[in-house]
Amino acid sequence: MVQLTFQLARRFQLLFAMTIASSSGLNGASSPTANNGRVPSASSVRPDRSKSHGLMPPTTDESDQEAMQDAVRTLLISVGEDPDREGLLKTPKRVAEAMRFLTSGYHQSLEDLVNGAIFDEGHNEMVLVRDINAFSLCEHHMLPFMGKVHVAYIPDQKVVGLSKLARIVEMYSRRLQVQERLTRQIAEAVQSILDPQGVAVVMEASHMCMVMRGVQKPGSWTVTSAMLGVFQEDSKTREEFLSLIRHQPAFT
Ligand SMILES: [Zn+2]
Secondary structure, X not given: OHHHHHHHHHHHOHHHHHHHHHHOOOXXXXXXXXXXXXXXHHHOOOOOOOOOOOOOOOOOOHHHHHHHHHHHXXXXXXXXXXXXXXXXXXXXXXXXXXXXXXXHHHHOOHHHHHOXXXXXXXXXXXXXXXXXXXXXXXXXXXXXXXXXXXXXXXXXEEEEOHHHHHHHHHHHHOOEEOHHHHHHHHHHHHHHHHOOOEEEEEEEEEEHHHXXXXXXXXXXXXXXXXEEEHHHHOHHHHHHHHHHHHOOOOOO
16 A cells, blocks of 8 residues: 555655655755655745745646656546546546646746736725635645635735636645645735735635545535734724624625
């Protein structure tokens, strides 16, 4: 089983590299597991996921695409399927393309995404965008987790185009994630582009790794939050935010 895992890991290359590197608990190139030749050089340096800019090099390379397709073929064989039967012939290619899309957030940067859409409005009241749909992959099982994200901030003069908040959620969602880190990265991103008085992010999500397997608890969901600045320091501000996200809008 260990052997199989390693074979798959080699084949999944970039996709699995992050998980392997992180299991060592050490940083980047100083990690023996991340640097012993099992992991391709492009990903041997562990992305710093504690920062909001955990960018990885692009995997547009054709050999990466082929490696991913080979990995999917291996998976199909390992589960007892025949990858050469008609219905599965194009599956490796489709899965590789889907994975590329679902992890495309690795190749985006906050700067490019915001692209100057920051305005000096002198507005200092809470801005809240609720119910942003988010779809991500958990890094432990590479299974989807999905739900809603609520993002609020209290500006210090500067505001950002509202759609950019949803784009930030999307960028960090399209990476292998754990919900706690995703929530924090969204908050830190807003903090870093606007330097506001405070940021609050709450995510409510359902994890397919819980719902479909393991403890099999359909209907269970997980709530995570990240509070920065005044949302952390002032309980009244935090309460106002929490009551706003509980409130049901009249128009739905
Ligand atoms: Zn999981």
